[in-house]
Amino acid sequence: MSPEEMLLDPLRAEMDREEENARHRHGRLTHARPETSAAARDEPAALSREPAASEQAPGPETVPPVRTIVIDREPVPAPPPSERASVRALAGAGPERLRLEEVSINYGAKPAVKSVSLSIHQGEVLALIGPSGCGKTTLLRTLNRLTELTPSAARAGRILLDNEDIHELPDTTLRSRVAMVFQQPNPFPMSIFDNVAFALREQSRKRPRRRELEPLVLDALRRAGLYDEVRDDLDAPALRLSGGQQQRLCIARAIAPRPEVLLMDEPCSALDPISTNTIEKLIGELRLDLAVVVVTHNLAQAQRIADKVAFMYLGDLVEFGSAEQVFGEPRATRTRDYVTGAFG
């Protein structure tokens, strides 16, 4: 996490809030009173400067009698564990969610991503692979506009979410529709329940009561494969969970607002093999409901989880195709050398 991302401009947050309110008078999601910006959701440091509303006890004088939570889709219960084994086999390409058209990113004069075009579909896991420093993280972060928090970064090209330019969307809306899970699990310093409720509270018109949020929080925890382990202890501090549980909690937090796309930057690289296995399985299940983009430099992992693979080398998208094709019959010599381990 770069220092500049830690710094959230309060004025900009206020402007976003206004823009968001205006949009949602007609809009799809409700963000009428976000307590803090979406970037802060992923920034414990930023949070610690300004305690989240979810940490404050709701006083009777501040709680209106009727509360409404508006989300755009009904929660879909996760299949019971016995059905999960067959889930991967059911997945297939669904509708296009994100489309990148000749996207380039420079840091100052230095190109990091060079004219990348590809599309990302629901029902698929796209693995971004390639050696270190080739622009994978930069490309991923550009998809929910985190790159623009780096002052030296400049972008060209278009990114469309469900055919709408992501730069037309308020960043809070974008970041709940295109959610991010980072390499290091970063739960907020609050309870398990409040971590998952965080984005839902942000989306709600008024501050919702716990019992209104509960079904949505529990559903997100179930879909993230964490519910059974925490069901009796939802008020325990999230920071007491193990690393693997914390990462699943971050996934629950990211998927609670029902995003269309889930971005993950090396989500298992800080985890033990058992947690890695749990999260890989989870990724296979989650893609039924959304598009998943995973950066990984672990080729074996890409082979286990990916439906599509994008191989990047020095900012270029060298090859993009089905996992079968990229690993089995790579078209470019450079891809062949990389997937056979000739360099890395």
Ligand SMILES: Nc1ncnc2c1ncn2[C@@H]1O[C@H](COP(=O)(O)OP(=O)(O)O)[C@@H](O)[C@H]1O
């Ligand atoms: N905040 C930044 N400022 C300047 N250069 C950066 C920044 N972040 C990444 N880079 C440079 O952009 C290139 C791509 O980096 P990155 O996207 O992190 O690659 P990867 O994730 O494939 O390792 C590298 O040369 C890196 O040094």
Ligand SMILES: [Mg+2]
């Ligand atoms: Mg990276």
